[in-house]
Amino acid sequence: MNKKNHNKKHTTSEVCRQRLSTSLVFVKKYWLNLWHGAPPGPVLFGLAMITALIMAIPIVYVTLEALLAGTDNWLRLLDTRVPHLLWNTLSLTLLVTxxxxxxxxxxxxxxxxxxxxxxxxxxxxxxxxxxxxxxxxxxxxxxxxxxxxxxxxxxxxxxxxxxxxxxxxxxxxxxxxxxxxxxxxxxxxxxxxxxxxxxxxxxxxxxxxxxxxxxxxxxxxxxxxxxxxxxxxxxxxxxxxxxxxxxxxxxxxxxxxxxxxxxxxxxxxxxxxxxxxxxxxxxxxxxxxxxxxxxxxxxHYYQTTNSFQxxxxxxxxxxxxxxxxxxxxxxxxxxxxPIAVLLYWTMIGIGDGVLDTKFWTYGFNSLKVSALAALSCMFLSLPVVYLRSRYPTTISYFIAKLSYAGYALPGVIVAIGVIFLFNQYVPILYNTFYLIAFAFIIRFLPQSMQATDASLRLISPRIDEAARSLGQPPWKVMLTVIIPSVLPGILAGGALVFVSAMKELPATLLLRPPGFDTLAVRIWVDTSEAMYAQAAPTALLIILVSLIPLRYLLKKY
Structure with missing residues (x-):
């Protein structure tokens, strides 16, 4: 009887192993078919997927919370606030455009x-x-x-x-x-x-x-x-x-x-x-x-280049x-x-001693969070762009589109999603400046991706193939071949993110920890109190810093 049970267990385990092996073969074959027989490395795919999931946080959170808000909240807002806000927002958008x-x-x-x-x-x-x-x-x-x-x-x-x-x-x-x-x-x-x-x-x-x-x-x-x-x-x-x-x-x-x-x-x-x-x-x-x-x-309207004049x-x-x-x-x-007005009040502010330790502290705070966001975007943009360019499939296309989600969202909505994430799952970082930098990454990563993609498009995929044919792993090809070639585009994208982060206001207002003010926040606070001599030097500094990517934009367009 024991021998029969042992044989039965042995037969069952063999069947399970065979089924598992068959399933793994099927999954592997399906995975290869998704990537047309040439899947990306796990590191590249993992980094790109993590980036896309991070970018999707605000949309996912806002959607779930809104759907669970209850019928009473929806009916109350639809009857009172939403029609008025729709009219204000749409009319302003249409006429300004x-x-x-x-x-x-x-x-x-x-x-x-x-x-x-x-x-x-x-x-x-x-x-x-x-x-x-x-x-x-x-x-x-x-x-x-x-x-x-x-x-x-x-x-x-x-x-x-x-x-x-x-x-x-x-x-x-x-x-x-x-x-x-x-x-x-x-x-x-x-x-x-x-x-x-x-x-x-x-x-x-x-x-x-x-x-x-x-x-x-x-x-x-x-x-x-x-x-x-x-x-x-x-x-x-x-x-x-x-x-x-x-x-x-x-x-x-x-x-x-x-x-x-x-x-x-x-x-x-x-x-x-x-x-x-x-x-x-x-x-x-x-x-x-x-x-x-x-x-x-x-x-679509096309024109030929062979006879261009x-x-x-x-x-x-x-x-x-x-x-x-x-x-x-x-x-x-x-x-x-605007520049004349800011210069006038800046001179008054300098005479009143506005450029004190607090002023430079605000500037350092802005520099800190903007630089952190720019460096992070430069690091995160390349895997997504490289995956989309070199492995063009439905998956890579979906990851790229998901990574662009934050660019179409207002800073207020991004801030709401960030507050939820850190408050619920990473409380140790809640009420720190890292939340601001994280929101900037979600908001402005697409700018870095666009600049990186423009540079990557100028590099033939055959260069990658040649490097891999010499036995180099994908990660080493990216470090030694791709990054040096697209570095100007990566740096240009980082500059765009840095300047955009310096100017971002609503996300910073909602996410700043107590006592942490940036240049944009000080403009908001000082202007609300009609303290123009304090606000003008801050605004002028933001404009001067924003001139950094202007040459890149003029060259591009």
């Missing part, structure tokens, strides 16, 4: 396609608003045009103006005030990308159209505009996503959109309402991305100085005026 595209395309056309006086200088001057955070621009305009600002005081002291025109007519704290500020400091997104498209446009198409008797106006709408649509669409989607996620300028001008409402709900410790509003904002962002994808689908510049004739005044006006409103 429209006006910024109109200004950006017009400036790009004047600078790159006409004999505008000084067009070579204007090429880079008109990109400068990109390094001025909109909340810094809002500070400058509040100082000049706001209540108790310079112009208000002059109006009050002028009996002639008061008697003839009545009370002070300018009110920045309105929808149109917010729209004006955001338009001035977001148009470079369209300007830069459209400028690149204009420089690459083939002159032959215009010459053929002109030979058919078309006027310059008809050539622009029938020939130039179709080629510019992808560039305009790319710039428009960047502007729309920025407006959806902006908090600083909107809050300073006392306008309420989803980001401001989420921040105020978090400040009042109403986390459930904050997650519900966050999920609505995520859905809104996804809808905008879907619309952009659908409008771009089946609208650079476009000719057009004479503006009697419109020359009108165009010049328009360009100078935009530059003055978006660059000269």
């Amino acid at each position: 429209f006006f910024a595209c109109l200004i950006g395309v017009s400036l790009a056309w004047f600078v790159h396609r006409t004999h505008l006086p000084g067009y070579k200088t204007w090429q880079w001057l008109l990109a400068l608003p990109l390094v001025i955070p909109p909340y810094v621009g809002a500070v400058a305009y509040i100082i000049i045009f706001g209540p108790r600002g310079w112009l208000w005081r002059y109006w009050r002291d002028s009996a002639w103006l008061s008697e003839r025109f009545g009370e002070y007519p300018i009110d920045l704290y309105t929808f149109w005030g917010v729209c004006f500020i955001l338009t001035l400091f977001t148009y470079p997104y369209v300007y830069l990308i459209t400028s690149a498209a204009l420089r690459k446009m083939n002159r032959n198409f215009e010459e053929v159209a002109r030979a058919q008797g078309m006027s310059t106006k008809h050539i622009f709408f029938k020939v130039n505009l179709p080629f510019l649509r992808p560039a305009i669409g790319a710039g428009a989607i960047l502007i729309a996503l920025y407006v959806l996620s902006d908090f600083g300028a909107i809050a300073m001008l006392r306008y309420t959109t989803f980001t401001a409402a989420i921040y105020y709900q978090m400040s009042s410790y109403d986390h459930l309402s904050a997650t519900v509003l966050s999920l609505v904002l995520i859905i809104l962002t996804l809808i905008i991305l879907w619309i952009e994808t659908r409008t771009r689908k089946n609208r 650079p476009p000719k510049r057009l004479s503006l004739g009697k419109w020359t100085w009108i165009a010049f005044v328009f360009v100078f006006l935009i530059f003055s409103l978006s660059v000269l005026l």
Whole structure:
């Protein structure tokens, strides 16, 4: 009997081993098929997968918490807050995108396609608003045009103006005030990308159209505009996503959109309402991305390069100085005026001793978290980009897309996800500056990935194959061959992340530990208390630091 039981157990274990072996063979074969017979190394895949999972934390947390918020919370917000916030957010996004595209395309056309006086200088001057955070621009305009600002005081002291025109007519704290500020400091997104498209446009198409008797106006709408649509669409989607996620300028001008409402709900410790509003904002962002994808689908315009001729510049004739005044006006409103205001108050602040130990402590705090985020992004971006480039499959594509998730999310939503993660699972790091750096990584890793990917695309995969054929393992190929080749792109991506992190406001406000202030936070605090002499040097320092990646952007676009 014992012998029979022993034989039976032996037979069962053999069957289990055979089944396990068959399952392992099936899994291995399936895994090889997924990667077309050439799977990546476990280290590369593991690093890329961990990065993608980290980037997915805010979306996963916000979605789960919002779905579990309860029917009462959803009905209350849908009846009261959501319709008003939807109207405020969508109307502002649409109008800012429209006006910024109109200004950006017009400036790009004047600078790159006409004999505008000084067009070579204007090429880079008109990109400068990109390094001025909109909340810094809002500070400058509040100082000049706001209540108790310079112009208000002059109006009050002028009996002639008061008697003839009545009370002070300018009110920045309105929808149109917010729209004006955001338009001035977001148009470079369209300007830069459209400028690149204009420089690459083939002159032959215009010459053929002109030979058919078309006027310059008809050539622009029938020939130039179709080629510019992808560039305009790319710039428009960047502007729309920025407006959806902006908090600083909107809050300073006392306008309420989803980001401001989420921040105020978090400040009042109403986390459930904050997650519900966050999920609505995520859905809104996804809808905008879907619309952009659908409008771009089946609208492809190509031009051959074998007969490429650079476009000719057009004479503006009697419109020359009108165009010049328009360009100078935009530059003055978006660059000269804010910088002049900040310089004025900076000189007053320096005279009052603002540049003290606290000021440099704020600068060091910003430097610390921004540098940590930049270094981390440079390290994390390469595995994801390399996996997507060298192992193009559904898995690598999904990992890359998931890694881009944070870029489409406002800093407020990212902060909510980070708070949940560290509070629940890593409490030892809660209320430390590491949370801020972690949020910056989630927000700005896609910037590093884009720069790294641009450099990696210039390197042929045959170089990798040749190195591996000599017996080098994949990790050694990446260290000795790939990284040295793409190092300029990695460093450029790190610079972009560093500058973006220096300017980030909402995530820092929510995640900063007690007593840990950064430059962006001090601008917010000092401006809220009308302490402009303290805020101006801080804002000017952020702008100067933000000039670091400008050369890279101008070279790229």
